[in-house]
Amino acid sequence: MRLKVWGARGSIPAPGPEMNRYGGNTSCVEVTLSTGETLIIDAGTGIRTLGFALTPDNPRINILLTHLHLDHIQGLMFFPPCFRAESEIRIWGPTSPEASLEARIARYISAPLSPVEVRELPCDVSFLEAPASEWRIGGATIRAEAVTHRGPTLGFRITDADTTLCYISDHEPALGAPLDKLQPEWISGYDLARDADLLIHDCQYTDDEYPGHEGWGHSRVSDAVTFAKRVGAKRTLLFHHDPLHTDAFLDDLHAGARAKWAELGGDPSAIEIARERDELVIEGSGDSPNSMGSTANAGESGRAQARA
Amino acid sequence: MATPQKPLELILARNLLTSISTPAFLVSREGTMLFYNEAAGAMLGVPFEEMGQLDPEEWIGSFGPFDAEGNTIPLEELNLTQALRDGRPAHSTFRIRSSRGTEHEIAASGMPMISAEHGASGAIIFFWSLDEDQARDVATGRHEALG
Numbered sequence: 407m408r409l410k411v412w413g414a415r416g417s418i419p420a421p422g423p424e425m426n427r428y429g430g431n432t433s434c435v436e437v438t439l440s441t442g443e444t445l446i447i448d449a450g451t452g453i454r455t456l457g458f459a460l461t462p463d464n465p466r467i468n469i470l471l472t473h474l475h476l477d478h479i480q481g482l483m484f485f486p487p488c489f490r491a492e493s494e495i496r497i498w499g500p501t502s503p504e505a506s507l508e509a510r511i512a513r514y515i516s517a518p519l520s521p522v523e524v525r526e527l528p529c530d531v532s533f534l535e536a537p538a539s540e541w542r543i544g545g546a547t548i549r550a551e552a553v554t555h556r557g558p559t560l561g562f563r564i565t566d567a568d569t570t571l572c573y574i575s576d577h578e579p580a581l582g583a584p585l586d587k588l589q590p591e592w593i594s595g596y597d598l599a600r601d602a603d604l605l606i607h608d609c610q611y612t613d614d615e616y617p618g619h620e621g622w623g624h625s626r627v628s629d630a631v632t633f634a635k636r637v638g639a640k641r642t643l644l645f646h647h648d649p650l651h652t653d654a655f656l657d658d659l660h661a662g663a664r665a666k667w668a669e670l671g672g673d674p675s676a677i678e679i680a681r682e683r684d685e686l687v688i689e690g691s692g693d694s695p696n697s698m699g700s701t702a703n704a705g706e707s708g709r710a711q712a713r714a
Numbered sequence: 715m716a717t718p719q720k721p722l723e724l725i726l727a728r729n730l731l732t733s734i735s736t737p738a739f740l741v742s743r744e745g746t747m748l749f750y751n752e753a754a755g756a757m758l759g760v761p762f763e764e765m766g767q768l769d770p771e772e773w774i775g776s777f778g779p780f781d782a783e784g785n786t787i788p789l790e791e792l793n794l795t796q797a798l799r800d801g802r803p804a805h806s807t808f809r810i811r812s813s814r815g816t817e818h819e820i821a822a823s824g825m826p827m828i829s830a831e832h833g834a835s836g837a838i839i840f841f842w843s844l845d846e847d848q849a850r851d852v853a854t855g856r857h858e859a860l861g
Contacts (some may be wrong), residue, residue: 476835480834500831502829502830503830538831540831545733549721551720551722552722552829552831553722554722554725554726558830581729582726582729582732582733583725583728583732589717590717590719591717591719591720592719592720592725593719593725594722594725594726596719597718597719691764
């Protein structure tokens with residue numbers, strides 16, 4: 407399985423010269439399965455540039471939406487395949503007792519916020535509420551579960567042959583809970599992330615910033631790292647960067663996360679941080695569950711391959 | 715084999731109960747006592763950490779409910795049970811017995827939790843003592859005096 411980050415920012419796009427290395431686009435990740443098929447997770451502003459990179463010879467596109475906050479759907483209206491008649495786009499997202507997925511997304515892709523309506527898109531687009539049980543897209547098995555965030559929000563577990571990716575971009579598993587002491591069955595997202603070869607996880611705040619943002623649905627560094635430890639993630643990619651965090655700030659945040667991981671007994675190199683346009687190779691390790699840091703070298707080599 | 719993860723609404727409910735000093739239980743759709751908070755533990759005379767999850771038979775045997783004569787009330791006969799199974803809020807009064815043998819008359823209000831994903835997954839049951847002194851202690855957070 408391969409992965410490319412097209413947007414790693416949370417909340418709102420954050421362009422600017424001091425954001426160039428990590429990028430300013432909001433959440434979007436492209437996953438390429440071992441069969442060559444592509445999945446897109448979230449449709450923040452990063453999906454616009456991803457859309458330009460997709461070739462028309464593969465018109466079937468699956469987009470998994472964790473939730474409908476603007477930083478996860480804003481790019482949909484500017485996704486070039488939406489404006490190609492030959493495109494077949496399936497958008498998966500969370501259920502809500504309030505309205506259908508299509509009706510909720512149409513609140514954004516409609517007047518006065520948008521010059522076009524969903525029904526006017528020339529592509530063949532369908533909106534599918536993520537089922538409660540696992541389902542398949544191409545060669546992958548997908549599992550979606552609700553996680554702790556504001557409003558109906560999903561995390562995804564994607565298994566392709568012996569490789570597992572878990573994506574929980576917006577998550578506050580330690581809200582009102584001692585994350586390091588809870589039994590696994592009481593930890594939001596635990597089953598989704600358990601023993602993942604790569605965990606992509608919310609890390610919006612530093613520990614110093616968090617007290618002013620408790621309950622906003624996002625994680626501080628120490629909770630993101632503790633969650634990764636509890637679930638036995640082989641590698642962790644810190645994600646959903648705060649729009650105020652500059653490149654230099656994120657360098658320090660990353661160093662702090664690695665130090666925390668080392669305190670917990672892991673290899674610091676297993677903690678990585680998402681940068682726009684980064685590509686990673688995810689390899690199934692087959693290691694024993696809950697081993698920490700045992701695949702750190704694979705993690706480093708994965709990133710090294712991608713950057714070569 | 716690991717215990718399956720609880721539905722998110724139960725996880726969030728437990729986190730809420732942990733954060734408040736209103737005595738409260740969290741029960742599953744099947745009637746298993748999944749959790750009770752510190753305030754409830756003070757009234758029951760034993761913290762949840764010592765009891766763990768309890769099947770209906772276990773917690774009836776340990777704590778009740780009982781009627782005024784001290785007879786066990788079958789769960790099926792509590793309007794609270796029926797209402798929660800039907801997905802409706804409900805209120806009941808009955809007696810419970812703490813681990814120290816002290817009986818309390820309590821009032822209990824149950825609120826079912828129904829999610830789009832799991833349907834009816836359980837209920838939060840808030841309760842309070844109708845014994846005047848103990849009710850005052852709960853209201854002021856003086857749980858140590860109970861039991």
